[in-house]
Amino acid sequence: MTNFNIVIHKPLGLIFHDDLKRDEKVLMTLNYEMFPDKKKLIIKKGDYFVVSTDYFSKLKKRRRLTQSEYPMIALPWIIDRIENGFLKKPSEGGFSNFERSTTAEFEEQTIGINAMIHCCAENVPGLNIWNGNRKDYIGGITPQQWDIPLYMLKDGLLDELKVIANKYA
Structure with missing residues (x-):
């Protein structure tokens, strides 16, 4: 019998966009045309890059925050796999x-990337x-997750992520 001991890391804590702490720095804003109401x-934050979302929940009828947290040292690998794996023929x-997915281990955390046919909207690959x-x-x-349409990566997001990786990873 296989025993899987997956370690769940302590959350970094929600980041409030209008009340950043000393160790929190906004690196860029992501604009998803299909979600104009989401910031x-x-x-x-420390040694992590965090994708933080502030949005109005129609279900809960209030503003909500959520985020995905990744070790900053994983960013060069993420960029490489996107650029040299998913975006190349x-x-x-x-x-x-x-090959529709790839994973690697960083600071005892499994980071993965999966190809999607319907990313954020129907028939939008990402x-x-x-x-x-x-x-x-x-x-x-x-897991914590971040969905990115391929067109956003090709239209400049990948280059902006490279700048972040070169500066912080």
């Missing part, structure tokens, strides 16, 4: 049509980046 920021050294050792702030289950 999404990439924030540096197999003939150029990219992933084959059968990627799901996840941390399997951190619980979602709203659902209370693993």
Whole structure:
């Protein structure tokens, strides 16, 4: 019998966009055209990059916060896998049509990237980046996740992530 001992790391704590702490720095704003009411920021908190979302929950009828937390040292790997795996054709050294996900370990946290056919909207291809050792702030289950449409990466987001990685990772 296999015994899986997955360590769930302590949450960093929700980041309030209008009340940043000393160790929290906004690195960039993410604009998702399909979610104009959501304010999404990439924030540096200690040795982590955090994708923080502030939005109005129609279900709860109030503003909510949620976030995904990744070790900053994972960012160069994430960028490399996106650029050289998912965005390149197999003939150029990219992933084959059968390779739809990849994972690696950083600071005892499993970080993964999955290809998606319907990312944020129907028929919008994209990627799901996840941390399997951190619980979602709203659902209370693993993993924490960040969905990114491919067009956003190609339209400049990947280059902006490279700048962040070069400065902080």
